[in-house]
Amino acid sequence: MPRIDRISALHDDLLLNILSLVPTKDAVTTMVLSKRWGSVWTMVPKLEYEDTSKEGGTSVWRLVDKYLLLHKAPVLESFHIQAKRQFTDNADVGKCVSYAVDHNVRELSFIIIPPLIFPIQPEFLLLPSNFYTSKTLVNLTLSCSALVVDVPSQACLPLLQTLVLLKVVFKDESSHVRLLANCPALSNLRVNRNSCDNVKIFIVKVPSLKSFTYMQLDFMPLVLDSPGLRHLSIYDHEDLGSIQNMPHLDTAYVSHLVSQPNDKFLRSFSSVRNLHLRLMNVACCSAATFSRLMKFKLHFVGPANPELITGCSEFCSLEPLMIFLHNSPILKELTISYGVYNYWEDLPLSWNQQSSVPGCLSSHLEIFVWERFGGIRIQERECVEYILANSKRLKTATVLPLCYYNLEKKEEMVEDIKSMYRISPASQLITHSDSANPGRPTT
Structure with missing residues (x-):
């Protein structure tokens, strides 16, 4: 009895929903199931890449570069990259983030976990300039000990509601202040300090902030003045610094x-x-x-x-x-x-x-x-x-x-x-x- 291709009878919207539930690498490999899958995956509004390969495997950055050339969706709902191996150069990061911002990404997650022994990586990584003026970004996660947050004076992230900064480095003492000041809708903030992040006193003055999680292990005081806070978690082993009254x-x-x-x-x-x-x-x-x-x-x-x-x-x-x-x-x-x-x-x-x-x-x-x-x-x-x-x-x-x-x-x-x-x-x-x-x- 000949096999019936029931997948080809499914509506494109249903196929896109199915492919959005799996990592992008797996979505691409489904092309062998049906001719229609070969083009449908390129319209998926969610891209997710995770480097789980062992030594000698294909780098996640090569896969990302290849898939971005084929991707055709006009709008990205989410773009997630997690690399457990070293990245190649600053261009990898800039290309991925720029692509996401140019396609009106709403959720961006960029996580780099360097090797524990003899990490091979550039001295620092910079985000592209268009990142700091995204008009659509709502949720952002940055986790990379070599990532330098350099906030320009014209920065503005008007829709950003959730911001997670894990072990990042700031260009100077005021970079994080400029970043938070230009996120007028920010309601959820999580910060895990890097002992070498170029900030002595971490200042959080965000009127819209509702939830804040802060972790640091070294002597790095916190100045918190966000009277609208409703949920607060602090993990501190040295000095809590200055915390203003939080009436709500x-x-x-x-x-x-x-x-x-x-x-x-x-x-x-x-x-x-x-x-x-x-x-x-x-x-x-x-x-x-x-x-x-x-x-x-x-x-x-x-x-x-x-x-x-x-x-x-x-x-x-x-x-x-x-x-x-x-x-x-x-x-x-x-x-x-x-x-x-x-x-x-x-x-x-x-x-x-x-x-x-x-x-x-x-x-x-x-x-x-x-x-x-x-x-x-x-x-x-x-x-x-x-x-x-x-x-x-x-x-x-x-x-x-x-x-x-x-x-x-x-x-x-x-x-x-x-x-x-x-x-x-x-x-x-x-x-x-x-x-x-x-x-x-x-x-």
């Missing part, structure tokens, strides 16, 4: 792993509703009042070197947490996670009985979680017992013991937790996190 902030994640944090930075988060702090020292938690805060997680990360904590009792203090609860009157969810090491069990834990009960415990707290509960130090137990005994509206309390290496000791801790008095009679107590052997909630 809904969620914030802050990882600030320094032994002596400056408590001023938390005052900028006073209006946040959902806050997750990852700290090495919790002393700064008592620095501000959080009138709108409803959900809070404190992830306490102790130093890996025990010599760093000798004589530093403030690392292990629970008193700032109690002050924090006093300063968060409508808190509904509280999670405490202790990512500490075994030798911390021998350190004293500062805890004093509170003279007055925080208002959030009396009237609002509904969910309480204590992860990695040690239970060995009496102060830690007293803190958990205090929260259970004073949280009148508590619905769920989850206390997860840390003693995974000693099942007998763990069971003793579970029984001790169950014996704690809970003022909320309807609350459920959960003491197991293993889904294979879940603990039955007790009331």
